[in-house]
Amino acid sequence: MSGEPLVEQVPEAATKRPSGSTEAYFRTGAEPAPLIVVYHVQKTAGTSLRRFVRANLPPAELEIDADLQKLRYRPAELLEWHREWYGSLGDERRERLCCVMSHSAGYLLPALDRPVDALTVIREPVDRVLSFYYYKRRRPHEPPGSRRTEAFLTLEEVYAADEEERASAKRPARLESWDQFHNWQSRCLLSVFHDVSGLAYSAGPPPDADVWRQRLHALVDGPFYAGVQDRFAEYVGLLARRFGWQPVVVRSKRNERRPPEETVSDELREAILVYNWLDAELHELCRELQVGREG
DSSP, rough: OOOOOEOOOHHHHHHHHOSEEEEEEEEEEESOOOEEEEEEETTSSSHHHHHHHHHHSSSSEEEEEOOGGGGGGGGHHHHHHHHHHHHHHHHHHHHHHHEEEEEEEEGGGGGSSSEEEEEEEEOOHHHHHHHHHEEEEEHHHHTTOOOHHSSSOHHHHTTTOHHHHHHHTTOOOOOOOSGGGSHHHHHHTTTSSSSTTTOOOOOOOOTTTHHHHHHHHHHHTTTEEEGGGGGGGHHHHHHHHTTTTEEEEEEEEOOTTTTOOOOOOOOOHHHHHHHHHHHHHHHHHHHHHHHHHOO
């Protein structure tokens, strides 16, 4: 399949699902279908990927399962939940399972007893951190000047925290979690198969950096068929070719409350990049792999 994928604007209401929910699809036809897992890492074009995959699934029954947002920073519990869920399906439903997508769907992989294609998108880390931060800051349900909105840490404060505060891995009173701002994408992939509690919140690579690099290389060369957000249309083209799907890109709206790019200082950008060194390497690795596949 050659040429650029078709770009289509799909009305949000037509395909809207609660982003925190676990979507499980069970094929209804007799024809076999590959098992697809969409691991939707936050603020990486995961919503668009989910909508694209939905549009190409075979006829299937949809089951909306638990919202696991409260377990987001507890990998062991996510692994246990997905193991128990898959084990509860029974042979017939496991055979008909053709897709699972959610913010935590990757944690299903160790429980599976059949081949799977695990899809995920990686975003340039500075852009992802800014997108996530201003998404959390907007709090549309709260009036301007409310106590919670005003108390939210600035990004400058996040990256000015002292080493003891970082090492404690405790959640500051006014911040959801350190993890989101320190190599979150790498943590998401690694924590499916490895204990990431030892991955430092460091400014630049720590002494054991090569261990984490090697593990990530193995994951994107193995279980995860990853694309990059800045070549999303091309990634859709690869998936369409891989599965025989229709190459349609569905795009979601940008956060209009995010400040213009020129208002973010060079110093802040550098701080974000330094503290997300592994995500930067992950993004570059996935980009190189994708471009090679496009070849």
